[in-house]
Amino acid sequence: MISLNFSLILQKITHNYTYRSNHTMKNIKFLFLYLLILAFASCSKDSNSPDNPTDFTPKELTVFCINDAHGQLDNFSKIKQIVDKERESTNVIVVSGGDLFSGNPTVDNHPEKGYPMIDVMNKIGFDVAVLGNHEFDYGPEILKDRMEQSNFYWVCANVDKGTTDIPEPFEYKTITKENIKITFLGLIETNGKKDATIPSTHPWRVKQFHFDRPEDIVSLYSNVKNEEESDIYIALSHLGYNGNDQILGDVQLANNFPYFDLIIGGHSHDKINTKVNGIPIYQAGSNLNYLGKISVTIVNKKIESITDELINLNTYQEYDSELKTTIDGYNNQDYLTEVIGVSKRDHNTSMVGCFYTDALRIQMGVDVCFQNTGGIRSNLNEGDITKREIYEITPFSNGTVIYEMTVLDIKKFLAGSGSGFYYSGVQIQQADQEIEIRNMQGQRLSDDTILKLGLNDYVPAVYDKYFPESGQVQNMTDAETVISYLQNINNQVDYPVCDRYFRMK
Structure with missing residues (x-):
């Protein structure tokens, strides 16, 4: 449309020049340069400004989420069956809201602590996980091993690895599924000790790390969606659903830092499906009893429609037999x-x-x-x-x-x-x-x-x-x-x- 309008304007200038001899070539050149600048400015505005959309093509995405699994493995064979089936028909991303470890001896007392959990998640094809407070329970050396074992990304904006050897988690990570760009910002609670800023884990096991209060750093990431040119910006939160004046929860995150299209939470073990300040917030219980399924239609980098389902894994019957065999092997020690x-x-x-x-x-x-x-x-x-x-x-x-x-x-x-x-x-x-x-x-x-x-x-x-x-x-x-x-x-x-x-x- 811009090219056509520009052509018509040039025709009009040429016509006027032909019939008005008092218009000099200098004036024509000036007008040409002026219009050229306007054309480029219009192109720039149309490609970057949300007020001038350029892509109305709907994009379909399904997000599967778990949180606070605490080492429970059995229902992962069902998750794999569900996820694989969904991948046949649409774009799928699979995420964890934190606390993968601590709660199941099969995982916690394995000769390589935590190994079975990451192995099973790799086989399902998880995409990203936020660090939860119980990810630190085994100490930094074992956390390093589990992060290096992972075929998925770890995100957390308010932790620094300090003097440990763990891989530095991403503050945020953009993942592309076909033509959809999804950016995740990771956040962890820091309410583990009254006189310190640490997660709720054994204080002696996080001495080498540095943590920031989440409320002190979230505003640094207010423009990430634009910078990454993402279709959707998601807070992958291990803050808990509702905090207070001193503690940032997902409710406070939505009210005070409304940069996100979606918040997927953890830590408080809730089953959440609500909107706060216009931002959908989800949480899928705990101990792998449920799988969250969020289906999103995105148009021009905005959520056009969203539906959700909380799948009860304890009543779901189908499962991936190969993965079940792997899990049974871990359990029977x-x-x-x-x-x-x-x-x-x-x-x-x-x-x-x-x-x-x-x-x-x-x-x-x-x-x-x-x-x-x-x-x-x-x-x-x-x-x-x-x-x-x-x-x-x-x-x-x-x-x-x-x-x-x-x-x-x-x-x-x-x-x-x-x-x-x-x-x-x-x-x-x-x-x-x-x-x-x-x-x-x-x-x-x-x-x-x-x-x-x-x-x-x-x-x-x-x-x-x-x-x-x-x-x-x-x-x-x-x-x-x-x-x-x-x-x-x-x-x-x-x-x-x-x-x-x-x-x-």
Whole structure:
């Protein structure tokens, strides 16, 4: 259209020049140059300005998403069948919203920690994953191995590898599927410790990294879509759905940084399908129970229409037989199926908290034990207890450590941490704003009484201000300690009632 208009204008100039002899050639040249500049300016505006669209061809894209899989493998054979079938008819991209690791002994206790998870994802053909907080649970050396094993991209804008040897994740990555350019910006939460900017993982395992608060850096990427000339700009978020004035969640991301066409989230284990500030936000539950499917029609770099489906993988029947065989091979390992005890009843997580703290206290030979509630990740069913079940209860491979502390210091820890803990070896109660600690015979302990405290090393790493600078580091993880207790001291687990939980009110 521009070429035609320009031609018509030139014809008009020539006509005027023919019939008006007072128009000099200089004037014609000036007009020609002026119109030429206008033509180029118009071409530039038409190709770059959203107000002057140049491509109205609809582009179809299907995005499959998981988040917070936590090592669960079984349903990946179903995901592969679903994804492969969809690839036959449209453009497909497959993404992870973080937390691939920690939660399944098949993955977490494999001789190469985490290896089965990445192997299965490679076989499906994942395209991109954001780093989640539990990606750091194995430590930087193993994370390096898993990232190098991956055939997909890792993104995270608010982490720097620091002095580690891991491959630096992309801040954002643009992936092209046929004629569609999709850009992903990765973000991770940094709420793991009150006085530090780290994700919710073992603080000692991220000492070499540098993290930024996500809210401090998102605005740096406001123009990425234009710079990359992308059709769609997606935040691949491991922030959690809803934060607050101090914590950035997906809701706050959409309200305060509305640069994205779509937000795919993780971390809070929610099933989310909503719009905030006009931006669609999705999250697909946790533990690979669901697969998110988002179908998008894009016209001129804008979402024209969007539909979604949350596929229940536990009821879905079809699967890829070859991948299922691979997964079955990973699951059937003798070191996980060994029977080491008997559970006399079904135990919920609070009952397991009592069993766990008793087992650590007795096996470590200490006076008292504490355990954070988030560190108990599974129930214990009635019947035989296998090693796998203990690894499921406490999957993080935390070390164990012994401290000598006064009762007063323990009270400061309980009051100052603001958190709740299961405990063993003492009786604890609150009277007004005072904490009372008694021995098992009910005798009140004075503040200067010294007790041996044994626990997993995650707790003193997070609440380090309340613990001595060093303790007696033990040679077993907390899971190994519980297993040893069942094998050598007491293989019967029976807690019909348990009320050993304390949180300062």
